[in-house]
Amino acid sequence: MTTAINPILYPWQQRWVKDPARLKIAVKSTQIGFSFAESYDDVVDCLERDRNLWCILSRSERQALEFARKSKEHCNAIGAVAQLLENESFEGTSMKQHIIEFPNLSRIIVLTSNPDTARGYTGNVVLDEFAFHKDAKAVFTAAYGRATLGFKLRVISTPFGESGKFYELAKLADLVSGRPPQKKHPIWSGHWCDIHLAAQEGLRDAFGRPINVEELLAGVEDEDIRKQEYLCIFLSGATAWIPWELIVQAQSSQGEVVTISRDKTQAEALKMVEEAIARMPAPTEAEVTYGGDVARRRDLTVNSILYYFKALNMVHVPLVVRMHAQPFRVQRAIAEMLIERCGVRRGCQDSTGMGMQLAEELQEKFGASRIEAVDFTGPVKEDLAVTAKRPFEDAAIKIPDNSYVAGGIHAVRRYTTAAGNFRFDAERTEAGHADEFWSLALALAAASGAPAVALQSVDAPERGERGAHRKILTSKVAGQEAGTAGWSVRCPECGEVVPAFYEADDGEPRRIRDCKNCDAPLPPLEAPVLEEAAVRHGGRDARGMMGRR
Numbered sequence: 001m002t003t004a005i006n007p008i009l010y011p012w013q014q015r016w017v018k019d020p021a022r023l024k025i026a027v028k029s030t031q032i033g034f035s036f037a038e039s040y041d042d043v044v045d046c047l048e049r050d051r052n053l054w055c056i057l058s059r060s061e062r063q064a065l066e067f068a069r070k071s072k073e074h075c076n077a078i079g080a081v082a083q084l085l086e087n088e089s090f091e092g093t094s095m096k097q098h099i100i101e102f103p104n105l106s107r108i109i110v111l112t113s114n115p116d117t118a119r120g121y122t123g124n125v126v127l128d129e130f131a132f133h134k135d136a137k138a139v140f141t142a143a144y145g146r147a148t149l150g151f152k153l154r155v156i157s158t159p160f161g162e163s164g165k166f167y168e169l170a171k172l173a174d175l176v177s178g179r180p181p182q183k184k185h186p187i188w189s190g191h192w193c194d195i196h197l198a199a200q201e202g203l204r205d206a207f208g209r210p211i212n213v214e215e216l217l218a219g220v221e222d223e224d225i226r227k228q229e230y231l232c233i234f235l236s237g238a239t240a241w242i243p244w245e246l247i248v249q250a251q252s253s254q255g256e257v258v259t260i261s262r263d264k265t266q267a268e269a270l271k272m273v274e275e276a277i278a279r280m281p282a283p284t285e286a287e288v289t290y291g292g293d294v295a296r297r298r299d300l301t302v303n304s305i306l307y308y309f310k311a312l313n314m315v316h317v318p319l320v321v322r323m324h325a326q327p328f329r330v331q332r333a334i335a336e337m338l339i340e341r342c343g344v345r346r347g348c349q350d351s352t353g354m355g356m357q358l359a360e361e362l363q364e365k366f367g368a369s370r371i372e373a374v375d376f377t378g379p380v381k382e383d384l385a386v387t388a389k390r391p392f393e394d395a396a397i398k399i400p401d402n403s404y405v406a407g408g409i410h411a412v413r414r415y416t417t418a419a420g421n422f423r424f425d426a427e428r429t430e431a432g433h434a435d436e437f438w439s440l441a442l443a444l445a446a447a448s449g450a451p452a453v454a455l456q457s458v459d460a461p462e463r464g465e466r467g468a469h470r471k472i473l474t475s476k477v478a479g480q481e482a483g484t485a486g487w488s489v490r491c492p493e494c495g496e497v498v499p500a501f502y503e504a505d506d507g508e509p510r511r512i513r514d515c516k517n518c519d520a521p522l523p524p525l526e527a528p529v530l531e532e533a534a535v536r537h538g539g540r541d542a543r544g545m546m547g548r549r
Contacts, residue, residue, distance in 0.1 A: 011201040012193040013037035021189035022147075025155040027175040029195040030229045032203060034156050035128055039070040042126070046106035047080055053106070053123030055146070057113035057139065059132040060253045060401065061096060067128060068098035068110040075100070090117060118142035124152040131160035131167070134249055140165045159234040161244030167234055178233045194232040222407045229403065241385055241412045241424065242437075246392040247399075248406075254281065255317050255400030262325040266333060273321055273334050277341045280318045283307045290347030290371075291442030292335055293435045294355035300324060301331050302408075302435040305342050306443035315391055315447060316398045320405055320436065332358055339366060348442035352376040374442060378423060381438075385412065385424040387448060388441035399440070408436025489522050 009017065016026060016037050028034045042054040058064035068084060075082040085099045090111055097111035111117050113127070115138040125143045133139050140155075147153040157166050159176075167176065173190030174181040180197075181190040195203075195213055203211045220226045227233040235244075258276045260269045286307035293302045301323040307316045319342075321334060335358065339347060347366075351359035351373035359373035374380060391397035399405055411426040411434040426434035490497050512522065 009037055009040070010198070010203060012191070012198060016191050017041045019189055019191070022150070023153050023187055024189045024191065025169050025173050025175065026157075026191040026193070027159060027170050027232050028156065028191070028193045029198060029232060030158050032193060032195070032198045034193075035067055036070055038126055038128070038154060038156060039067055040074045042108055042124075043071055043074040043078075043080065043082075043100075045124070046100075046102050046108060047104070049106060050104040051106060052104075053121060054108045054126065055121045055123055056108065056110040056126040056128055057118060057133070057143065058110060059113060059129045061112050062253060063129065064096075064110045064112050065098055068100060068108070071100050071108050071110070090120065113139050115139055115142050118146065122146050122149070122151070124154075126154040127156065129157045130155050131157040131164060132248055132251070133166075134251075136165040140169075159228045159232055160248065161228075162234045162236045163243065163245055164248075170234070175232075176234050178231065192232060195230040222404065224407050224410070225403050240410050241414050242389055242392050242409055244406075244410060247409055249395060250392055250397050250399050251401040251406065252316070252398035253401050254398065255319065255402075256280070257320045257322065257400045257402040257405055259322045259404070260324065260326060260334075264326070266327075266330045269323070269326065269330055270333060270337060273337055274341070276319055276321070277338070280305075280342070283343065285309065285311065286316070287346075287447065288342055288344050289443050289446035290335075290339055290342070290344040290349075291439045291444070291446060292347065292349045292355075292358075293439040293442065294331065294350045294352075294358055295433070295435060296325065296328070296354055299433040300435040301326065302439035303335060303338055304436075304439040304443045305338060305344070306440070306447055308447040313394075314396050314398075315444065317400060317440065317443070320400055320402070320439070322404065322436070328354075328358060332361055335362060336365065339371070345370070346446045347371045348374050348446045350374060350376065350438070350442065372446070374445070376438075381424045382422055384438070384441040384445055385414070387444050388437065391444065405436045408434050409440065412437050492523060 010033065012028075013033055013036070016024070016034065017040065026034055039056075042056070046052045046054065056064070056067055058067055065086065068086065072082065072084040074080075081103055083101045085101065087096045088099055089095070090097045095112060095114075095117065097109055097117075099110075100108040109121060111120075113133045115135055118125070118139045119142045123146065125147050127133065127139070127143060130136065130140075143153060155166065155169055159167070159170070161167065162176075169188065170176050170190075173185045173188045174183050175190045175192050178194075180192045184190075195211070195216065199211045199213045205211055217226050217230060220230070224235055228235055256276050256279060258272050260272060264272070286309045289306045289308060291304045291306065293300075295301050303321045303323075304317055305319040307318060309315070319338075321338065323331060323334070326334075335349070338344065339362070347362075347370065349355065349359040349362055349371055352375050356373070359371070362371045363373060374384075399409070412424055413426060415423045415425065426437070
């Protein structure tokens with residue numbers, strides 16, 4: 001590069017811009033200006049080379065437009081003639097691209113990342129915030145192919161879990177140990193900068209004041225967010241019930257998250273929610289459900305609205321409301337507003353402990369058939385967790401692109417008890433107790449149509465009054481006897497062949513989780529067996545909505 005480095009660049013930005021390597025990768029803290037530096041470098045490169053092309057792939061439409069506008073601002077700052085064309089159609093599709101055109105026929109094209117857009121142009125490529133790209137492996141394969149004829153490839157991102165294509169590339173360049181690289185890769189030139197290094201090298205805030213790192217990190221409630229967003233530490237997702245890659249795959253710019261702090265009055269809180277509801281997309285051909293997880297002081301109260309598109313077997317979460325230490329009267333007012341204004345068909349409300357009163361009040365107002373009170377017993381939490389995971393595995397859910405929602409979903413872990421049973425829980429932090437996950441799980445349970453409270457009785461066989469409402473599926477159903485394949489299972493503890501299903505009050509087959517003889521947990525049934533059971537029972541799906549087991 002012959003053009004002088006812009007003096008406004010920080011040292012870590014200058015190191016990145018001055019590096020002449022064809023393949024470069026950066027692991028960096030959020031909001032320290034790497035995209036600013038890259039966009040400046042792209043503009044200068046286009047001015048110096050005729051018919052040059054830079055293709056920037058961003059994680060979302062909003063970030064793509066922001067990158068394009070940064071590039072145009074650089075043009076204006078250095079007096080370069082350039083034209084910005086926003087929201088142009090990409091190859092006649094509904095996807096948008098933003099194009100900066102220079103008099104020497106060079107171009108910068110910025111668009112949302114996917115394998116098709118990555119293959120759309122041949123030239124220099126930038127993968128911005130690559131750890132968060134969907135179909136990252138396919139996108140990288142396409143991008144690398146576009147850059148094989150001597151073009152440049154830049155990969156930039158904050159960390160997002162010890163998996164995925166960005167992690168693999170960062171590991172090659174020795175960038176995954178929470179420090180600058182100690183060894184040089186023969187092909188990839190690695191750059192690393194966390195918030196501490198940026199502060200040491202002069203990072204200032206929007207008002208020109210030096211960044212106070214301790215104060216900044218103290219304001220971040222979630223330890224995982226602190227480590228990944230600011231300290232450049234890749235976190236392991238091995239023990240998480242829902243891994244990072246499934247969460248990233250589900251994120252969408254169409255959802256919104258409203259966070260109500262403890263200092264907000266009831267009027268202010270209701271106004272925030274009302275304005276968010278007004279911005280929600282209309283639930284065309286979708287059933288609307290609600291899930292509410294309650295807290296008062298330590299954890300968060302979280303309410304989720306969910307659209308269930310039954311014909312497509314897809315769910316979309318357009319709104320999540322998070323509340324910090326709000327009085328119960330405010331929580332009730334917001335829950336009522338969500339249920340009424342959003343047209344909720346059915347909802348599940350946490351009734352555990354302090355949530356009992358709110359659940360009862362919502363049932364009194366909307367009816368028990370519309371709002372179900374759910375007590376978080378162990379078996380209930382297990383079933384909710386299984387129900388919540390399935391749409392992520394099937395790529396059948398869209399959630400708001402929000403770090404707190406992602407962190408809350410990722411926080412849930414599955415533990416094995418001494419008796420060999422599973423327990424689902426999360427570490428309690430300042431950010432809450434996986435409240436976003438349980439709110440979503442309740443909304444999904446409401447969409448399934450199966451009474452969540454009935455799940456409390458599937459952890460053991462019928463005994464006395466507790467199991468009076470259950471009917472074991474034996475010869476009265478399709479002529480099948482206990483012990484017949486598809487209807488029963490052999491207990492791994494006592495060796496007895498015991499019933500695998502019971503008939504719930506709604507006539508649907510439900511799986512029995514524990515042996516009727518010894519109470520040992522039964523092995524999970526494979527999906528084909530569940531489907532077979534549904535067919536034998538008149539074609540109904542024994543798994544329920546989203547593969548409920």
